[in-house]
Structures are given as C-alpha cells and as structure tokens.
Amino acid sequence: QAPDAMVAIGRPKGHRGSYRQWEEDNIAPQVVFEILSPGNRLAEMNRKFKFYERYGVEEYYIYDPERLDLAGWLHRDGELTMIEEMSGWVSPRLQIRFEFPPTGLELYYPDGRRFLTSVELHQQAQAAQQQAEESEQRARRAEEELAAEKVRSQRLAEQLKRLGIDPDSQV
Numbered sequence: 339q340a341p342d343a344m345v346a347i348g349r350p351k352g353h354r355g356s357y358r359q360w361e362e363d364n365i366a367p368q369v370v371f372e373i374l375s376p377g378n379r380l381a382e383m384n385r386k387f388k389f390y391e392r393y394g395v396e397e398y399y400i401y402d403p404e405r406l407d408l409a410g411w412l413h414r415d416g417e418l419t420m421i422e423e424m425s426g427w428v429s430p431r432l433q434i435r436f437e438f439p440p441t442g443l444e445l446y447y448p449d450g451r452r453f454l455t456s457v458e459l460h461q462q463a464q465a466a467q468q469q470a471e472e473s474e475q476r477a478r479r480a481e482e483e484l485a486a487e488k489v490r491s492q493r494l495a496e497q498l499k500r501l502g503i504d505p506d507s508q509v
Contacts (some may be wrong), residue, residue: 341386345369345432359393366394368431374402387411391418396431406442 340356344367359366370390372383383400390398391413398411398418410427411418421427425438433448445453454462495505 341367341370341390342373343371347431366396368395369397369429370395370399372398372400374400374404387418397429401443403442406438408436408438408443410436 344357346357346362346365346367348365349362357367372386374383387398394413395418396413398413399408400410401408408424410421410424412421412430413419424436427436428434429436434453435446437444437446447453498505
C-alpha cells in the first residue's frame with residue numbers, strides 16, 4: 339500500500355520509491371495520511387484501512403478536500419478506532435493540531451504556528467527571491483559606486499601631482 343503521506347519515526351531519512359516495512363526493521367509507519375481524490379474507490383480505501391490496521395499503523399487519517407472533511411483513527415487493542423471529534427484534535431505521535439475554520443483544514447505545529455499552504459509557501463519563496471535579487475542589485479550598485487569613487491580619487495591624486503603636491507605625503 340502506498341499512502342499519500344506517512345511518518346516512520348526511527349527510520350533513516352532518504353528517498354524511497356516505496357516503503358517496504360520488511361526492509362525497515364519491520365517498523366510500520368506510525369502515522370498515515372490519505373487524501374481522497376475522485377479516483378478513490380470505497381473498496382480500495384477499505385482494503386488500505388484493513389492493511390494499515392493489520393500492520394500496526396498508530397494513527398490513520400483520511401482527508402476529503404471536496405467535502406472539507408477529515409476522519410481519523412487510533413490503533414487501540416489491535417484495531418483502528420475512530421476519533422470522534424477531529425476539530426482541535428492533537429496527534430498523540432506528532433503533536434500537531436487539526437482545526438477546521440470555514441476555509442477548510444488547518445494544521446498547527448506543537449508550538450502553535452500554523453502550517454503554511456502551498457500557495458503561502460510559494461509566495462514566501464517568491465518574496466525571498468525578490469529580496470535576494472534586490473540585495474544583489476544594491477550590492478552591485480555599491481560596488482559600482484566604490485569603483486567610481488576609486489577612479490575619482492585616482493584622478494584627484496593625478497591632478498595634485500601635476501600641481502606639484504604629493505597626495506601621499508603626510509603634512
């Protein structure tokens with residue numbers, strides 16, 4: 339089974355084409371997230387649910403972005419048991435909080451900061467890139483001004499020398 343996102347604490351970081359529990363010291367992902375899409379079938383989701391239940395997933399979440407609905411289950415006594423109220427729910431393993439304002443699902447870090455949406459992350463990246471470009475332009479202008487000042491200083495030194503004044507002498 340391949341979830342949309344999962345957390346497998348205790349396993350080394352790195353890209354895997356798929357998570358093979360038997361190659362991961364038999365450590366099941368502790369938390370699994372599924373995002374429903376129009377292509378998901380009830381039988382497929384039921385099969386995944388049973389699979390995660392059988393292999394020891396501690397927390398299982400399914401989000402339906404069409405209905406702005408999140409369902410969650412906790413592994414207790416060998417089975418996944420439904421979490422009755424998801425609004426305000428804090429994941430026991432991850433310590434992230436789930437909230438449901440009118441705009442949809444929001445996630446919060448343990449320190450209370452809201453997870454940024456992909457749009458917000460993109461906007462942040464664009465702003466950072468623009469700021470970097472502006473800083474680079476300011477640095478370039480400062481280098482150009484410094485070079486121009488050096489040229490002016492050299493010209494002044496040459497004029498002083500023509501007048502018989504040594505610009506390097508200390509008076």
